[in-house]
Amino acid sequence: xxxxxxxxxxxxxxxxxxxxxxxxxxxxxxxxxxxxxxxxxxxxxxxxxxxxxxxxxxxxxxxxxxxxxxxxxxxxxxxxxxxxxxxxxxxxxxxxxxxxxxxxxxxxxxxxxxxxxxxxxxxxxxxxxxxxxxxxxxxxxxxxxxxxxxxxxxxxxxxxxxxxxxxxxxxxxxxxxxxxxxxxxxxxxxxxxxxxxxxxxxxxxxxxxxxxxxxxxxxxxxxxxxxxxxxxxxxxxxxxxxxxxxxxxxxxxxxxxxxxxxxxxxxxxxxxxxxxxxxxxxxxxxxxxxxxxxxxxxxxxxxxxxxxxxxxxxxxxxxxxxxxxxxxxxxxxxxxxxxxxxxxxxxxxxxxxxxxxxxxxxxxxxxxxxxxxxxxxxxxxxxxxxxxxxxxxxxxxxxxxxxxxxxxxxxxxxxxxxxxxxxxxxxxxxxxxxxxxxxxxxxxxxxxxxxxxxxxxxxxxxxxxxxxxxxxxxxxxxxxxxxxxx
Numbered sequence: 286x287x288x289x290x291x292x293x294x295x296x297x298x299x300x301x302x303x304x305x306x307x308x309x310x311x312x313x314x315x316x317x318x319x320x321x322x323x324x325x326x327x328x329x330x331x332x333x334x335x336x337x338x339x340x341x342x343x344x345x346x347x348x349x350x351x352x353x354x355x356x357x358x359x360x361x362x363x364x365x366x367x368x369x370x371x372x373x374x375x376x377x378x379x380x381x382x383x384x385x386x387x388x389x390x391x392x393x394x395x396x397x398x399x400x401x402x403x404x405x406x407x408x409x410x411x412x413x414x415x416x417x418x419x420x421x422x423x424x425x426x427x428x429x430x431x432x433x434x435x436x437x438x439x440x441x442x443x444x445x446x447x448x449x450x451x452x453x454x455x456x457x458x459x460x461x462x463x464x465x466x467x468x469x470x471x472x473x474x475x476x477x478x479x480x481x482x483x484x485x486x487x488x489x490x491x492x493x494x495x496x497x498x499x500x501x502x503x504x505x506x507x508x509x510x511x512x513x514x515x516x517x518x519x520x521x522x523x524x525x526x527x528x529x530x531x532x533x534x535x536x537x538x539x540x541x542x543x544x545x546x547x548x549x550x551x552x553x554x555x556x557x558x559x560x561x562x563x564x565x566x567x568x569x570x571x572x573x574x575x576x577x578x579x580x581x582x583x584x585x586x587x588x589x590x591x592x593x594x595x596x597x598x599x600x601x602x603x604x605x606x607x608x609x610x611x612x613x614x615x616x617x618x619x620x621x622x623x624x625x626x627x628x629x630x631x632x633x634x635x636x637x638x639x640x641x642x643x644x645x646x647x648x649x650x651x652x653x654x655x656x657x658x659x660x661x662x663x664x665x666x667x668x669x670x671x672x673x674x675x676x677x678x679x680x681x682x683x684x685x686x687x688x689x690x691x692x693x694x695x696x697x698x699x700x701x702x703x704x705x706x707x708x709x710x711x712x713x714x715x716x717x718x719x720x721x722x723x724x725x726x727x728x729x730x731x732x733x734x735x736x737x738x739x740x741x742x743x744x745x746x747x748x749x750x751x752x753x754x755x756x757x758x759x760x761x762x763x764x765x766x767x768x769x770x771x
Contacts (some may be wrong), residue, residue, distance in 0.1 A: 289470030297568065305657050309453060312691075318629040320699075345715040360488055364631065368496065385451050415622055416745040424473050426626035426628065428490070429489070430489060431487070431489075432481035432486070433485055433486055434484060434596040435484055437624075438486050438488065438616055440614055440616070441608050443612035446612065446615070448454040452650050452665060454516055454540075454617075458645055459728040460729040463660050471629075471640065475625075483619060486616040486619055487550055487622040488623075491503075491610065494586060495585070498552065506608070507607070508597075508601045509521070509607070515559075523687070523736065524687050524688075524744065525685065525740050526684050526740070526746060526747040526761040526762065527682050527683060527684030527685070527686075527739075527761075528682070528684055528749060529684075530680070530681050530682075531679065531681075533679070533722070535562070535677060535678040536723040536724060537562070537643065537645025537722065538560050539719070539720075540560060540642055540720045540721070541640065541641050541717070541718045542558050542559075542560075542643045542715075542716070542717050542718075542719070543639040544589065544627050544631060545631050545703045547590075548698070548700045549699045552582045552583050553690045554689070555581035555584070555687065555699075556584075557578065557579035557580070557581075557593070557685065557686050558579070558685050558715065558717075559575050559577025560572070560576055560642055560683055561573055561575050562575075563678055564677065565679075568600065568691070570596050570672060570673065572597065573595070574653055574674065575595040575596065576642055577592045577642065578592055578627055578640070580704050584614070587626075590626065591625060591762055592625060592640075593608055593623065593753060594623055594663075596614065598670055598672055598674075604670075609623055613670050614664055614665070614666055616666045617662055617663070631715075633712070637712060637716070639716075640657065642655070642656070643656040643659070646723070647665070647678070651668035651675065652665040652667050652668050653665055653668070653674065661719065669686030683720060683759075684717065684747065685701040687700075687745070687765070694711075695771055696771060697743060697765050700764055701762045703762050704763070705764070706745075706763050707747050707760035707763075708748060709760075715761060718758040720756065721756070721757075732757045737749050743770045744763055744764075744770035745765070745768040746763055747759055759769050
């Protein structure tokens with residue numbers, strides 16, 4: 286029978302007990318009762334730490350010692366401990382030795398636990414770094430940019446693209462030169478050097494609020510469908526100030542266009558500046574490829590100018606969409622987020638900021654490629670998305686467009702371009718410069734017979750010219766409603 290004692294009583298050690306303690310400590314193995322593990326538990330108890338949580342996390346591995354303490358501490362016996370503890374004649378000596386010499390000990394850690402304690406922080410650090418690369422924080426414009434594996438991007442939901450292998454980079458047109466200094470950092474989300482990992486593409490996250498602003502779920506991400514389209518499309522509420530060329534076979538277009546932040550006065554309206562590559566009639570068979578910048582509160586929820594794309598193969602009826610909001614356009618770039626805000630923008634009487642856009646048909650595979658800035662291939666529209674554009678375009682158009690919803694019963698005050706008329710010129714009016722076409726031989730050539738058209742010149746105007754520095758160019762835009770545009 287083990288002798289009972291009080292943990293609060295002073296304890297002295299006889300010379301025999303000291304000798305016995307020393308002998309036991311020298312002979313004890315790493316897994317035997319007299320080692321550090323038992324002493325640690327006993328010291329914890331001797332100091333009066335009877336917290337239930339402590340007892341559960343650090344059960345005594347010595348049934349006999351625990352039995353000696355049961356009546357005073359009301360502890361429950363822990364089953365399954367080593368039988369090597371069954372040495373009653375050593376118990377008191379061992380307990381006394383631990384009280385005097387052992388420091389508070391931590392529970393023994395198994396080799397595997399020790400490895401885990403080292404590897405887990407490293408693993409979590411790597412996971413955090415990967416998530417930071419893949420899930421970008423909100424950019425200064427409030428966007429969330431997701432890095433999506435290339436093979437999971439929306440394009441491959443299209444029935445004709447499910448087994449599609451991404452195309453190799455195309456041969457650039459003859460006469461091509463890198464004239465722009467703009468790179469991927471022109472977008473707000475990448476100003477700090479952010480980009481997505483190789484093998485992924487950055488996609489602006491679509492939110493519930495984005496969809497709720499649309500006229501319907503079916504029409505989300507699409508331009509309004511019209512029963513009848515005309516070259517002068519003012520009957521649909523759309524107004525233009527454009528330069529265009531028509532009547533031949535065209536295989537691409539290139540231009541530099543200044544970027545502004547025009548005021549859009551109604552959520553159902555937009556203001557944009559873009560290149561159109563067009564084929565077919567203006568009936569239900571119209572094919573278009575479009576790229577540029579736009580301000581669209583309904584689509585994006587703000588008034589920032591954003592880089593965008595669009596396509597349709599049936600006059601905006603059932604096919605096509607903005608950006609990557611439907612299947613079709615195949616993105617290949619991990620640094621450009623289509624739909625993300627552009628920064629900086631041009632300033633009235635201040636610095637002017639423009640971007641280069643090139644759209645052209647790959648002579649080898651027939652796909653229509655998009656390049657932005659200094660040689661940045663964004664991606665391509667596969668040729669089989671289209672009927673007429675599967676072969677070539679028969680019209681190319683450059684310029685601005687707004688929607689005039691007339692919500693107050695008179696002409697909108699939504700601005701086009703800078704919001705200033707073309708006649709005000711450089712640093713005030715928005716512009717296109719260095720207009721070029723791609724011909725049948727995949728060569729860049731200057732325009733020879735550019736036509737200019739403003740649907741409502743008292744609201745939005747256009748003026749063009751040619752010089753040695755800007756080549757073919759024009760200014761365009763306006764304020765919308767004014768004394769001459771009621």
